[in-house]
Structure formats: structure tokens, C-alpha cells
Amino acid sequence: MEFQIRSLYVSYRGPRFKKIRRLGALPGLTSKRPRVASDLRNQSRSGKRSQYRIRLEEKQKLCFHYGLIERQLLKYVRIAGKAKGSTGQVLLQLLENAFG
Structure with a gap:
């Protein structure tokens, strides 16, 4: 890919x-x-943590870990959504290839 x-x-x-x-x-x-x-x-x-809070914390972890701003992360999510396969797995592959 x-x-x-x-x-x-x-x-x-x-x-x-x-x-x-x-x-x-x-x-x-x-x-x-x-x-x-x-x-x-x-x-x-x-x-108890709500679904919103869990997703927000995971997004913040991704942004902090890879040094992204929110707009850049959204761009990668859109690309991963268009690709074949699991969106989450493709997103992590994209981020690892670009920043890892």
C-alpha cells in the first residue's frame, strides 16, 4: 500500500x-x-468513562505520540477510511510509515 x-x-x-x-x-x-x-x-x-471520553483520550494519545495536530490526524483518518481493510489498522500503518 x-x-x-x-x-x-x-x-x-x-x-x-x-x-x-x-x-x-x-x-x-x-x-x-x-x-x-x-x-x-x-x-x-x-x-465510569463515557464512550466520548474514551475516544477523545485515544485521539489525544495518537496526536501526542506522533506529534500531530488535529487537522493532520483527520487527513490520515480520511485516507485510511478510503483504503481497503480495517480503518484502524490502516491508520496505524500510515502513521507508522510517516512518523515511526
Whole structure:
């Protein structure tokens, strides 16, 4: 599967470990491990996570992990939707080929 996409790399300039702690495990970004106690603090007030929240967090993980802005991610999702096969698998292949 060949796709020609010009990649613009946008690097996040803020506090990386705070972002990793909020989004959960993002392998390969840091060797630090979040403490278990920080997870308990957030779970006590949050309760059950809605489908909207789960999808939003996954989208934010993708954007942060690959250094994308939302518009670039939407472009990749549209290309993956037009391709044959599972949209999620094709999307991850596109992102890995472009940024991995």
C-alpha cells in the first residue's frame, strides 16, 4: 500500500510527563513510570468513562505520540477510511510509515 503524504512534524513543547500521566501509558516516550497513587486520585472523582471520553483520550494519545495536530490526524483518518481493510489498522500503518 503506497501513499504519498508530506509529513510536517510538530513537536510538543510543554511538560511531557504531565501529559503522559494524564493520558496513561505511552510506550517509547519516556523511561519514567507513573506512580500508582496518581491514578487513584483521578479515579475517585471520575467514575465510569463515557464512550466520548474514551475516544477523545485515544485521539489525544495518537496526536501526542506522533506529534500531530488535529487537522493532520483527520487527513490520515480520511485516507485510511478510503483504503481497503480495517480503518484502524490502516491508520496505524500510515502513521507508522510517516512518523515511526
